[in-house]
Structure formats: structure tokens, C-alpha cells
Amino acid sequence: MNSTPVMKINEFIVDDLSKSQILASRLATLLKTGDILTFEGNLGAGKTEFCRAIIHAVGYLEDVPSPTFNLVQVYEPDIVDADKPAIWHMDLYRLEKPEEIFELGIEEGFDTAITLIEWPDRMGRYLPQGSLEIKMVMGDAEGARKITFSGSEYWKKRLEGLVL
Ligand SMILES: Nc1ncnc2c1ncn2[C@@H]1O[C@H](COP(=O)(O)OP(=O)(O)O)[C@@H](O)[C@H]1O
Numbered sequence: 383m384n385s386t387p388v389m390k391i392n393e394f395i396v397d398d399l400s401k402s403q404i405l406a407s408r409l410a411t412l413l414k415t416g417d418i419l420t421f422e423g424n425l426g427a428g429k430t431e432f433c434r435a436i437i438h439a440v441g442y443l444e445d446v447p448s449p450t451f452n453l454v455q456v457y458e459p460d461i462v463d464a465d466k467p468a469i470w471h472m473d474l475y476r477l478e479k480p481e482e483i484f485e486l487g488i489e490e491g492f493d494t495a496i497t498l499i500e501w502p503d504r505m506g507r508y509l510p511q512g513s514l515e516i517k518m519v520m521g522d523a524e525g526a527r528k529i530t531f532s533g534s535e536y537w538k539k540r541l542e543g544l545v546l
Pocket residue numbers: 396397398399400402423424425426427428429430431432448500524525526527
């Protein structure tokens with residue numbers, strides 16, 4: 383991770399939820415422990431659906447509830463699956479002040495898991511550098527979304543193989 387300039391890396395137009403899920407599962411194959419992904423977009427843009435598809439693709443087949451109220455949901459491998467990275471999925475919409483993240487202990491996930499953060503702006507100055515920034519915007523047609531990936535040169539290289 384580094385703090386080199388953030389640039390737009392790639393943009394995808396998807397027609398429906400299944401296309402968002404395909405994109406998310408392809409992205410999931412490129413991810414590893416220590417990666418932080420932030421998700422911006424209005425309510426209903428599809429942030430949680432995208433995270434859910436990543437979590438399923440990594441191999442957590444259980445239900446993936448939106449962490450709207452508990453703010454953080456942790457997915458950890460059974461010992462037999464030690465190769466599977468842990469995932470910390472956060473929805474910080476209800477965070478009242480950035481300092482509350484320390485009560486939630488969420489920094490721990492940054493090094494030991496793949497971290498997916500909805501509403502990252504709520505963390506204010508504690509938002510870590512070096513994340514892959516994913517922005518979701520609704521299109522004109524129902525189900526259409528524009529999904530934009532931004533990040534450093536490091537992420538640009540990492541996402542070279544990502545196609546839809
Ligand atoms: N292309 C799409 N990608 C993601 N969600 C979609 C798409 N098309 C329709 N949807 C619907 O939009 C809603 C997105 O909800 P959710 O993922 O919870 O949004 P957010 O977390 O951004 O508030 C779901 O009901 C989902 O079925």
C-alpha cells in the first residue's frame with residue numbers, strides 16, 4: 383500500500399444485478415489479505431449486493447446480511463480453509479463520529495483481512511490510504527449501474543485482468 387495519486391482505473395456499465403455479481407466475483411479472484419475496498423454511492427446503488435457477491439465468491443456461502451445496524455460483519459475461515467482470507471464487511475452509514483471506529487476495533491481488520499467499507503466518508507481522517515475506491519451510480523434504465531474503479535498505480539496493475 384502507498385499514497386501515490388489516485389486515478390480512475392476502469393469503468394463498467396452493467397445492465398442488471400447479475401452483471402454486477404459477475405464483475406464482483408471476478409474482482410474477488412484478484413483480492414488478498416490487506417486489501418481495502420471502499421464503496422460510494424447512494425442508498426440502493428448496489429454497494430451491499432456487490433460486497434455480498436465478493437464474499438460469496440471468496441467462499442463464504444452463508445447469508446450475507448447488510449451490516450446496517452451492527453456496522454461490522456466478520457467472515458473468517460474454518461481451520462480447514464486456512465487459505466481463504468478473512469473478510470470484514472462494514473457499513474458505516476450510522477457512525478456518528480469517526481472516533482467510534484476505535485470502539486468497533488475495525489483497524490484490526492485492515493492488516494488481517496480483506497476489508498469492504500460502505501460509506502467510507504464516515505471515517506473522516508481515519509480512512510486508510512491506498513484503498514481501491516469503487517463508486518456505484520444508478521443508470522437511466524432500471525437495473526443499470528455505472529461502476530467506477532479508482533486507485534493508485536498499484537491498483538491499476540492489480541486490476542489489469544479485470545474484464546466484464
Ligand atoms: N445492477 C445492479 N447492481 C446492484 N444492485 C442492483 C442492480 N440492479 C438492481 N439492483 C437492486 O438494487 C438494490 C441495491 O441494494 P443494496 O445493494 O442494498 O444498495 P446499497 O448497499 O448501495 O444501499 C437491490 O435491491 C438490488 O436487487
